[in-house]
Amino acid sequence: MHREKFHWFRLAFQYKASVFPAIFNRVLYCGLFGVFISLLHYFRFPVFQPILENVIPSIVLGLLLVFRTNTAYDRFWEGRKCWGSLVNNVRNLARQIWLTVEECEPKDRANKIINMRLLVAFAVATKLHLRGESVNTELEELMSSYKYLTLKTMNNPPLEIAFWIGDYLQYQYKCDRLHIFQLTAMQELLTKMVNDLGGCERILKTPMPLAYAIHLKQLLLIYCLLLPFQLVDNLGWWTGAIVALVSFTLLGIEEIGIQIENPFGYDSNDLPLDAICNTMLLNIEDLTSLTPSVSNYN
Incomplete structure (x- = not known):
């Protein structure tokens, strides 16, 4: 119980990943404006206007x-x-x-790996594509030099990698190392991977309507300026x-929506795409360390 309370307070006062750095200047300006209105009131200027509380x-x-926060979280x-x-x-x-892919020659296992x-590489290329970054050394370590140089010339690198994988599967079918049902199942999984790419692109390329964002900021500004x-x-x-x-409360809620509406970047509140890709690589390396063999069950 003590540890849970300590964790709660530690999290409450955590600076990293909070929205406070992003909104500090705006909160400071609003507070200083409130001090300025207090100063005018002290010198008997008629600044007290209770009727303004009904404006917004x-x-x-x-x-x-x-609505702004829920919409942003839905995207996240x-x-x-x-x-x-x-x-x-x-x-x-x-x-x-x-x-499933049969190994008829010694090089077949190397081709599978x-x-x-x-x-x-598809996942890494998707990550770079969503971040608007060019093909880099992360991908160079996952493929041949020829494929890497080819990929640098492509507008959508993940789709090119999906084509290579699909071409490999089709070749295995033509060489009778896969039957049609196995090929169909694998192609369906590849199609789902491309669908996942498309879902991420839909989020990235469908920003919040600009008119809505502008109107909300205007209302926030008016509200905070009328409050004193x-x-x-x-x-x-x-x-x-x-x-x-x-203003810290209201501007903070708005900033949370801004930070999570595009979850593919480098912010602390974005998805940990680097860790996800590293996990996939470790999974593949673990898998290739195993030896599939019917003899294991004999």
Whole structure:
């Protein structure tokens, strides 16, 4: 129980991965504006305007923020589901290649390993593609030099890698190392991998409507600027601090939505794509260390 409480407080005061650094300047400006209104009130300027509290009802602003955050989280969760599906499909396809494709020649096992590593390359290329980055050394370690140089000229590297994997499977079928049902099952898994890529691209290329984002920011700005005029008569010199606290709450909720609506970047709140790709590579390496053999069951 003590450990849980300690963890709760440690998390509550954690600076890394919080939205505080992103909104600090805005919160500071709102607080200073509240102090400025307090100063005017102290010198008897007629700044207290209680009628302004009805300009933007709090419930309207709250509903807009909730909708903004929920929409952003839906995008984050959809991205996580796509990557979870991609991990499962890579594992299943790698397992089927390793167990099903017959090894008629000594080089066949090496070819299987090469193409299983291409499955990891597909995930890495998808990660780079979603981040708008070019093909780099992460992929060079997972394929031949020829394929790597070819990939650098492609507009959509993951699709090219999917083509290579599909071509390998088709070749194995033509060489009678796979039968049609096995080929169909593997091609379906490959198709699902491409579908996962498409799902991530849909999230990336469908940003929040600009008009909605602008309108929400305008309402937040108006609300935070009008708040001191409503509070100054009752709070006096505390107005700046309370305005900063309220603006921290509202601006923080908006910033959370901004940070998670595109979950494929490098922010602390984005999906851990590097770790996911590394896990897939470890899974493939573990799989290739095993020796599929009917004799194991004799």
